[in-house]
Amino acid sequence: MQKCSGKPYFPIIFDTDNDKDLKNILSANNTEFIDYIHKLGLSVEHKEVTKDFINSSTTILTLKTTCFKVDFNDNFVRISPLK
Numbered sequence: 001m002q003k004c005s006g007k008p009y010f011p012i013i014f015d016t017d018n019d020k021d022l023k024n025i026l027s028a029n030n031t032e033f034i035d036y037i038h039k040l041g042l043s044v045e046h047k048e049v050t051k052d053f054i055n056s057s058t059t060i061l062t063l064k065t066t067c068f069k070v071d072f073n074d075n076f077v078r079i080s081p082l083k
């Protein structure tokens with residue numbers, strides 16, 4: 001890992017319910033966080049092939065590499081990508 005630099009923009013804020021574990025907070029708000037990540041940049045590639053009456057498909061989701069700044073407060077956590 002290396003240190004990221006930049007200015008935070010487009011933050012998302014979640015209530016912490018006195019939990020300081022980021023993994024738990026994101027798990028509790030997973031739908032909102034995934035929608036937020038999609039807005040930051042997502043590439044979708046889909047391929048479908050039918051051969052000998054057998055259908056197979058592959059979908060690849062690629063997120064752009066992004067550094068985040070995470071600020072914990074008593075009641076909430078603010079997550080902001082760096083630009």
